[in-house]
Amino acid sequence: MGDTPLIELKGVSKSFVFKTAALDILHKADMSIQQGETIAIVGASGIGKSTLLNIIGTLDRPDEGTQHFSGEDILGYNDEKLAVFRNKNIGFVFQFHYLLQGFTAVENVMLPGLISGKSKKNIEKHAVNMLERVELGARIEYRVEDLSGGEQQRVAIARALVMTPALLLADEPTGNLDQKNSHAVHRLLKELNKEMGMTIIVVTHNSELSGLMDRKLTLRDGKIVPV
Numbered sequence: 001m002g003d004t005p006l007i008e009l010k011g012v013s014k015s016f017v018f019k020t021a022a023l024d025i026l027h028k029a030d031m032s033i034q035q036g037e038t039i040a041i042v043g044a045s046g047i048g049k050s051t052l053l054n055i056i057g058t059l060d061r062p063d064e065g066t067q068h069f070s071g072e073d074i075l076g077y078n079d080e081k082l083a084v085f086r087n088k089n090i091g092f093v094f095q096f097h098y099l100l101q102g103f104t105a106v107e108n109v110m111l112p113g114l115i116s117g118k119s120k121k122n123i124e125k126h127a128v129n130m131l132e133r134v135e136l137g138a139r140i141e142y143r144v145e146d147l148s149g150g151e152q153q154r155v156a157i158a159r160a161l162v163m164t165p166a167l168l169l170a171d172e173p174t175g176n177l178d179q180k181n182s183h184a185v186h187r188l189l190k191e192l193n194k195e196m197g198m199t200i201i202v203v204t205h206n207s208e209l210s211g212l213m214d215r216k217l218t219l220r221d222g223k224i225v226p227v
């Protein structure tokens, strides 16, 4: 891979129009992240952290600028190609985990693999491995609504990792967990980065989590700047 960054944004702008006023969240902003880095995006409520994460995750497109992933011009992809790219390369963890109620932990974790068309047997084995990795080996057949909040968030992490994505994006991953469960999830993220060399970007107000990351970034006057 050489020195090609995993993520590169150049001259990226994004604004929202509300009634007659335009809100400039990003204005000709640049950002470069190498494979294996861990990044926290921090700052006051409303400055645009989630907007930036959504652009990085290709859930939203910038108004202008260029965006490359491992040197690939992903803004040139149409929505269908982007969806396939996203499922293969990016894992998402949100504060509210959007697990499928009524389905078991292992069925939830298998989902991204099934969408990608991989063989069910392979993906099941891998899903079980991932659940063991997040210390839920004894819970694989539990329906998700019968798991605790912390356990459900670990299922969500296992699901985000089942495709072994190059990039894990997390938006307040421990925002609704108590301190003990938060601590366990923070440690797990750091370990996954070490073991798998996975690039991790978290949006968080939690200082324990941001303190574990290699670099902290924030948004100021439309630019992405170090803290």
Ligand SMILES: Nc1ncnc2c1ncn2[C@@H]1O[C@H](COP(=O)(O)OP(=O)(O)OP(=O)(O)O)[C@@H](O)[C@H]1O
Pocket: 016, 017, 018, 023, 025, 043, 044, 045, 046, 047, 048, 049, 050, 051, 052
């Ligand atoms: N689709 C949209 N349309 C209009 N305004 C939007 C849209 N999405 C976000 N905004 C506005 O853009 C600003 C940045 O929102 P964003 O969610 O990125 O902030 P944030 O830093 O993640 O905040 P928080 O820490 O509270 O989650 C906010 O003022 C929000 O109201």
